[in-house]
Amino acid sequence: MLTVNRYKCGYCGACVGVCPAAALELVDTWIEVNDDCTKCGRCTKICPLGALELVKEAEI
């Protein structure tokens, strides 16, 4: 699943702009992820601060 490190996130919304599933939303200072996320990983690559990560379910 997609995880957002809120302590790293600069809440710029770049990830929201590239999400092909419109699964992300920038609300104040955090990013919300909804069930439409397809785990494509596009947002993780473009995050300027590296706050987004795809992790295997078992690791959580």
Next chain:
Amino acid sequence: MKCDLVVVGAGPAGSMTAKVAAEAGLDVVMLEKRQEIGDPVRCAEGVSKAALKKLVELDPVWISAEVKGARIRAPDGTEIVISEDRAGAEVGYVLERKVFDRALALDAAEAGAKVMVKTRALGLLWEKGVPSGISAQFVGESLKIEAPLIIGADGVESKVGRWAGIDTALKPKDIETCAQFLVQDEKIDEEYCEFYLGNEIAPGGYVWSFPKGQSIANLGIGVLGSKANSGMPIRLLREFVKKNFPEGKVLEMMVGGVPISGPIETTTADGVILVGDAARQSDPITGGGIINAMRAGVMAGEIAADQVPKGEVGKGELMIYEKRWRETIGKQISRNFAVKEFFVDLTDDDLNRLTHSLDGVNVAELDLKGLLKVLLRQNPKLLLKLRHLIV
């Protein structure tokens, strides 16, 4: 709540739309999801002096600094200097966006628009298959605002278009992922905006220094999304600062994404118009978006004022907006997109060669288009693919 026009987002695009529409007599509500208009900043704050003057009365309180021109530095350190008001839309003033954005929102409010902060749009309201307003959250309370026309001025993370069925998702190659520090250093050049090119410095992008006075500058980086990996912009920016401004004092950190997709297929739907970054109207070469956003805002505001009273706000009836922006700002956006597509794949050797080819040419006399013309003349083989765009 009922009104004639809802504007989602109070950046330069939204505020200009709201102001123009309100001045023309529409009952306008403008929503801003943040608590503070203009903050946090996601911008290098550079803007063309001449272009800005045409759009708004200048106020020194939101101008941080005035610059003489731009200096472009090739990967091997070779420099070219371009003089003020001819370097494209980004040289002239460096703004204080926190003050500027608030001033534009105040202009809209004084023209009669109702501005609501900490008010987030959650989705469209629908009636008989067409949008009839916005459902929102106002300081945590739900709020419905009915309006025949909705303006999506909601920036890089725009949702309004998507709700209306317009796919505005940016591909990695169509976004620059950016980081910026506000830096104080005696070494800052206070007279010129600087651009540093190179595939190691900033893959598919550039590093910039935009001075704000008192030895302070916006020192930032843009990396092409398709060449980036997680956290690359901040990592490369830190390296750049360490190498070039080791004594630099960092006073602020900013991050953001800049659309460089060129014109998207559609920016209108039944009852919906997109403006500014939401419509991907930022310049694909420079990344500058303020002027295009404001110009599109004026067009959208005028068109809203014409169409809403007539009740003609269907997609077909809003074609007038598509036509107007594509024939004006859209032309340069299209051309610069094609030039960008070519430039992002050049090697450092190519970039050095292009810069050397300008040796002895008085580039201070040229604008961005003129510069490309000279480059084409000096490097016909390398730039063969750009020929049709410039001549």
